Amino acid sequence: MxxxxxxxxxxxxxxxxxxxxxxxxxxxxxxxxxxxxxxxxxxxxxxxxxxxxxxxxxxxxxxxxxxxxxxxxxxxxxxxxxxxxxxxxxxxxxxxxxxxxxxxxxLGQSEDLLKKMDKGPLVETIIDMIKYDPDVVYVINLRLLPRPELPGFVEREMKNIFSEEFVDYLNVREIVKKLDIFREYASDIYQEGDIGTAMVVLRPVIEAIIDNYTNLDDTDGLMRNFFAAVMDLYGDIIPNYRMEGERRRFMNQALEWYMLAEWGLERVLRNFIRKETERLKEQKFMVNSVELRLADYKKSFITMGPKYSEEYEYVEERLERLEGLRADIKGHI
Structure with missing residues (x-):
């Protein structure tokens, strides 16, 4: 964890x-x-x-x-x-x-040796690495692609990684391994100071996990724990944005994800929002954001079908989520 x-x-x-x-x-x-x-x-x-x-x-x-x-x-x-x-x-x-x-x-010693190699032997070494572990292709593409092309590449690869309709718990580990390559690359470029590109790589990973989590057998919690690690990195990046509006935009995005997440990921996001809201000292802003969504969901009851329908239960559960989050945030004001 x-x-x-x-x-x-x-x-x-x-x-x-x-x-x-x-x-x-x-x-x-x-x-x-x-x-x-x-x-x-x-x-x-x-x-x-x-x-x-x-x-x-x-x-x-x-x-x-x-x-x-x-x-x-x-x-x-x-x-x-x-x-x-x-x-x-x-x-x-x-x-x-x-x-x-x-x-x-x-690995620093290996790095020094690679830097001294001529192009031909270096290419042969990379090909040998790919033969040993095909996932190295992800690393190479991420490192070599021009950064303006990264958004499209990451989006495509997320679709490929989550292409199966259902993934059993044994294969979840392989998916986590692939996704971790993207998380690690985002972490590297964040530490280099390129926070914009780090977010470009990281956000599709977060959204792909949320969109596909109900298709995974995550019995042992590997994907959930990995998701928490990805959100930790997301939280590390946000304070580096100088403009208050940008930081708030990313926190509102986390709130949107909180409303979409299922099967335990919502708990990870709830903890994340509470923790990061306190760290950024944005409790009042986030309470207002939560209350706006509460008002929208309450309005939807007006046009809703019979009580105890799936639609009604969905909205009722979302209201409970928002009220719980609001209580968490208010408890730290």
Whole structure:
């Protein structure tokens, strides 16, 4: 599960045993240490201010863990379904980073080698990577496409990724893996300072998940947790817009998504809106936005069909959503 951690760090090398232990309940930390000692950490990498690894869990598939340092704060995520904070897989990776940093292959060294390669060998290397993992094509296209062409490309790829009418829980993991390439690219260009392009990449991902979530068997919560990580990034980007109107536009967009989301994603969005509204100090604005939508839904009762019809129940549920969100926001004014 994605989460934010309090330690302020200069770099990942300055992370201490004490700081890591403070992030976890004792039982979670103990399980993480056990996982590390059992050799469950696979493919560990470090690149600049990020560490990445896979961890063998209880399911046949591995979980993907990423730890980033953003502005002195550490942010970690895992694709496992644990929903109560940092999980044992993150604990295992961080413990491994503390006790055996040499096991993490430094991608910066590979970057230096690639920069020195001639075009021919470089192309051959890329083709070999694609043969090993076809999803590398997404990475290449995102990196090489001119940025004005990104909106159309991302929209098309979202349709391709969600082309199946129904996806069982085993294949949800593959979809999350593909989507994470787009999230990671959005994160990279955001950190480069191009917040506009980051949003261009990120918003179609959010909308595709909301539109298609009811067609997925997300029993173990992988997609829901990934969605929370995507919304965390969306929230990181918003404050960087200087104009108040732009920040409010993005928050109103989150409110629209909240009204569309189903099957638990609405809870992720409700938490997001409450948290980001408080961070941006926009409680009064968001209460007004919620109340405008409440008024619109109440007006729709005038022309609605019989009580207890599907239409009536839909509107009634949306009213409850809005009232609950309004109460959340007012509780933090």
């Amino acid at each position: 994605p989460a934010s951690a309090p330690p302020a760090l200069r770099d990942l090398k300055s992370l201490t045993d004490e700081q890591v232990s403070e992030l976890f309940e004792d039982r979670i930390m103990e399980r993480g240490i056990k996982y590390f000692e059992q050799g469950r950490i696979l493919r560990p990498f470090v690149y600049r201010d990020s560490i990445m690894a896979e961890c063998q869990g209880t399911l046949p598939e591995n979980y993907y863990i990423r730890v980033d340092l953003r502005g002195g704060n550490m942010v970690a995520s895992c694709t496992c379904p644990y929903a109560l904070g940092y999980c044992k897989h993150i604990a295992a990776v961080l413990y491994g980073w503390l006790k055996k940093p040499g096991m993490f292959k430094d």
